[in-house]
Amino acid sequence: MAINRHIMAATAAALLLSALALGGCATSIADMPLVGTPADAPARPKEAGVYLPVHDLPPDRDQAAMGPAQQAQALRELAAARDQQASAAAKNSAAK
Template identity: 60%
Template sequence: MGVAYVSNERKITAFAAAALLLSSLSLGGCATSTAGSSLMDARAEAPAPPKASVYLPVEDLPPKREKPAMTPDERLKLQKELIAARDRQASGGKARKGAARAQPMKP
């Protein structure tokens, strides 16, 4: 292995390129930190936007109701209606099981 021959011009060019690269990186870092701090200062001075939400915040609960949504009589009536509807559907399903099932159509 021999020592590679590098001319003085190439050394100077490489040194100049390295110096230019390092100076641009260091100046670029200063520019972003200055711009970033001024943006953060502007945001810190801006007033907070008004709170506009259609949903209640989690910690805010609505006040207790003065009267219940349903009285015990209304609840009993609704339960009876639901039980009757369930029984009607169950008896209709049993009647259909005895009948011939419809064959699914092929697409």
């Protein structure tokens, strides 16, 4: 008799776990009335599954984003910042 009870309990537990697992696939937790969404959450889009327009390119620019002189200046500033950080890191590692 005790064996039948164990088998019944194991069967009931397996059925309950499978029902919970399959039920989790069918619904979204955010849609459940007990959980809900936070008050500061953005509204859901009305059309679900709309793809972003990845092939819509912006219009071409009339002028270059940076001229050659600006590019050279930016490269010099970046190199100076890199050298300054490298020297500061060397000082910190030598101090330790």
